[in-house]
Amino acid sequence: ETADGTLLLDGERARLDDLAKRLKLYKLRAKVTIEDQSEQWRVAALPGGAGADILGSDAGTAQAKDGGVLFVDPRLTALGARAILPADSVEATLSGLGLTTGDRTTYDLLRLGLGVPDGSRDMVVDKSILLESGFDELNGVDWKKGCYMGQELTARTKYRGLIKKRLLPVEIEGALPEAGTPITLDGKEVGEVRSTAATGSGGRGLALIRLEHLEAGPFDAAGAKVTPRKPDWAVLQTET
Known part of the structure; x- marks a missing residue:
């Protein structure tokens, strides 16, 4: 949740339209606005030890960072952490944490070895x-x-x-x-x-x-x- 009360959902990019459609269908009379914010934000996986070095490995741990949030992966702590960060500063934030950009295969090999679906x-x-x-x-x-x-x-x-x-x-x-x-x-x-x-x-x-x-x-x-x-x-x- 951001400072202005916006709740950010980490979802599958290819199916965001379907997610928004279903949320709108069931929000009934709740006073909420549902928007696609994928251009304003980026999601990063901090796999295994990279995430643990920053946040530890306790389930539920989260930390505000540069207008976004870092959090231990709620599915399985062995996956490491995830980050939701502003698109215009994500690279600077990750670099400041001592992280470099990896490739999708590295992450896939970790989650596949752990048996976690995507x-x-x-x-x-x-x-x-x-x-x-x-x-x-x-x-x-x-x-x-x-x-x-x-x-x-x-x-x-x-x-x-x-x-x-x-x-x-x-x-x-x-x-x-x-x-x-x-x-x-x-x-x-x-x-x-x-x-x-x-x-x-x-x-x-x-x-x-x-x-x-x-x-x-x-x-x-x-x-x-x-x-x-x-x-x-x-x-x-x-x-x-």
């Missing part, structure tokens, strides 16, 4: 189920909040043990398969590749895997060897 790159819009995507453990669901769209399905999925698939980190040996490529075991489809990033010897990715087959891997995806792994933070249905 918006519509990993979740199918209006189709993916939150709990299959790790939203419970990644602080994306408030179980005490009253009525919201999808509450009934989300609660039923959790308490009836209906989670049969999960987005999981995978190690890939061979050419990186495209997003949407089926993952197979002995010719039977058991999952689907989502986002990936290359490493020196292959790559990392996220994949939606049927939990009943999790221990049966490695799997195949368009000729590449795919080995899923349970992230430390995840609680799979088979463990409850």
Whole structure:
């Protein structure tokens, strides 16, 4: 929240119009104005140790900085921190913190290794189920909040043990398969590749895997060897 009471939302750039549309639909008579401020602000990821060196690694930590805010990533502290800063001063602020600009692949390799999804790159819009995507453990669901769209399905999925698939980190040996490529075991489809990033010897990715087959891997995806792994933070249905 800025000094003038503006609440800034960190959202997926490609889907900002849809976010604004949904917020306006449900604001009812609330006296709020919803605007796209993406030209005035920039969002930066301060991955892993870079964020921890500045803010520490305690969940919920935030710090005002040069008209913006730095905060520990609310999804998973191992991701580091994020920053929302004025567009005209973001480079100066980050430089003053001793940071240099990196590339998207460096960040992707970190989040993929941790098993953290990235918006519509990993979740199918209006189709993916939150709990299959790790939203419970990644602080994306408030179980005490009253009525919201999808509450009934989300609660039923959790308490009836209906989670049969999960987005999981995978190690890939061979050419990186495209997003949407089926993952197979002995010719039977058991999952689907989502986002990936290359490493020196292959790559990392996220994949939606049927939990009943999790221990049966490695799997195949368009000729590449795919080995899923349970992230430390995840609680799979088979463990409850």
